[in-house]
Amino acid sequence: MNQLMDVELVQLAQEGKSEAFDALVKRYQNKVTQLVYRYVHDNDTALDLVQDIFFKIFRNLGRFKGECAFSTWMYRIAVNDCIDHTRRLKVRQETSLDQLAEVGFDAQDTRKEADVWASVQERIDSAMVRQALESLPNDQRSVLVLKVFEEMTFEQIASILGEPISTIKSRLYKALELLGRQFRQQQFLERFKK
Amino acid sequence: MKHLNEEQLIDLLFDSADDEQPELRAHLAECEPCRGRFTLIQSGLTFAQAGKMEVPQNITPIGLNYRSMARKTWTNRFLLAAAAVFIVFSILGFRVDYNREGFSMSFSVLGAVPKTQNEQVEVLQEQLVAMEKRLFDAMAVQNQMAYAQLSDRLENYEYERAVELSEFSRQIESNLHQVDRDNEIMMASYRTQIGKMLETQKVKGRIQ
Numbered sequence: 503m504n505q506l507m508d509v510e511l512v513q514l515a516q517e518g519k520s521e522a523f524d525a526l527v528k529r530y531q532n533k534v535t536q537l538v539y540r541y542v543h544d545n546d547t548a549l550d551l552v553q554d555i556f557f558k559i560f561r562n563l564g565r566f567k568g569e570c571a572f573s574t575w576m577y578r579i580a581v582n583d584c585i586d587h588t589r590r591l592k593v594r595q596e597t598s599l600d601q602l603a604e605v606g607f608d609a610q611d612t613r614k615e616a617d618v619w620a621s622v623q624e625r626i627d628s629a630m631v632r633q634a635l636e637s638l639p640n641d642q643r644s645v646l647v648l649k650v651f652e653e654m655t656f657e658q659i660a661s662i663l664g665e666p667i668s669t670i671k672s673r674l675y676k677a678l679e680l681l682g683r684q685f686r687q688q689q690f691l692e693r694f695k696k
Numbered sequence: 697m698k699h700l701n702e703e704q705l706i707d708l709l710f711d712s713a714d715d716e717q718p719e720l721r722a723h724l725a726e727c728e729p730c731r732g733r734f735t736l737i738q739s740g741l742t743f744a745q746a747g748k749m750e751v752p753q754n755i756t757p758i759g760l761n762y763r764s765m766a767r768k769t770w771t772n773r774f775l776l777a778a779a780a781v782f783i784v785f786s787i788l789g790f791r792v793d794y795n796r797e798g799f800s801m802s803f804s805v806l807g808a809v810p811k812t813q814n815e816q817v818e819v820l821q822e823q824l825v826a827m828e829k830r831l832f833d834a835m836a837v838q839n840q841m842a843y844a845q846l847s848d849r850l851e852n853y854e855y856e857r858a859v860e861l862s863e864f865s866r867q868i869e870s871n872l873h874q875v876d877r878d879n880e881i882m883m884a885s886y887r888t889q890i891g892k893m894l895e896t897q898k899v900k901g902r903i904q
């Protein structure tokens with residue numbers, strides 16, 4: 503089973519071969535879990551979503567006609583599930599950009615670094631970055647997670663999200679522009695504190 | 697040459713414009729405004745990368761296999777049809793249980809024939825407790841059903857996402873509140889009725 507290609511496994515699973523479905527799950531569950539975790543940043547939520555995603559894959563596999571790669575189809579379900587989740591979450595707790603300003607840099611950190619870029623990774627509070635990522639509109643956040651975290655190609659992302667490559671690139675630009683502004687705002691606040 | 701557009705700047709940042717790359721770089725080197733925009737998205741990328749975290753080792757999904765999913769499908773279908781029937785049963789005196797595996801039920805009012813007045817009072821008190829228990833169970837089942845409907849509907853919207861999910865979950869939530877309120881009212885009236893019955897029994901017991 504493990505030597506078979508996705509297409510073959512999908513066909514067998516559609517015919518009701520349970521081993522084929524299990525082989526597909528085994529092949530992709532870590533990748534999907536990783537993607538979901540980077541989207542939601544929480545163990546329990548990630549596990550719930552992964553369960554839900556594979557259940558959807560199971561239920562809808564019969565409708566999958568091979569119009570794209572199985573992995574593309576699967577990632578599409580995963581991304582949509584993550585988006586739905588964050589949308590439901592946002593109804594309850596509106597995240598605002600003001601919150602971000604409240605999370606400052608460590609005031610005790612008095613090191614003077616010549617090269618901002620080299621030291622920046624360790625100096626940024628990752629919780630703050632997470633808040634910034636969560637404040638991005640869903641379509642921008644999806645592109646960012648797939649490109650920057652999952653390191654997919656623009657072609658892959660375009661087929662997963664069902665949008666032209668140019669749209670994907672311009673969304674990524676807007677996301678990075680927004681994050682860049684927030685980053686500079688933080689740097690400014692930091693300088694102001696000292 | 698015109699200023700670089702968003703796509704071209706992204707191509708430069710991710711090295712994804714094979715042929716054009718040298719031209720784009722040349723423009724970037726000479727053009728102040730374009731360089732400004734480029735460094736801005738570069739900062740954004742650095743910022744984002746700082747948020748990239750390794751996925752913890754301890755999150756491993758379990759139960760992701762054909763068998764458990766096939767069972768879940770069956771349970772979900774069964775759930776909606778069965779829940780309504782079980783509510784009726786539970787009001788009639790059956791005990792209804794619900795868990796991840798599905799429903800089960802048993803008869804809960806066991807009518808031992810009371811002999812003395814004291815025993816009659818005891819039986820009534822037991823019945824009050826049993827009735828409360830059944831009502832709580834029925835409430836739980838109703839809530840479970842509403843949530844099951846919610847998750848089922850959400851799944852269907854996966855492909856037709858025109859409907860605003862937030863509005864829908866608000867509606868479900870207010871339905872749930874309504875169910876809770878109705879149950880409270882019902883419970884209060886049961887309490888009054890049974891209280892009266894108990895009083896009557898006690899008074900009778902004293903007169904004899």
Ligand SMILES: [Zn+2]
Binds near residue numbers: 699
């Ligand atoms: Zn220019």
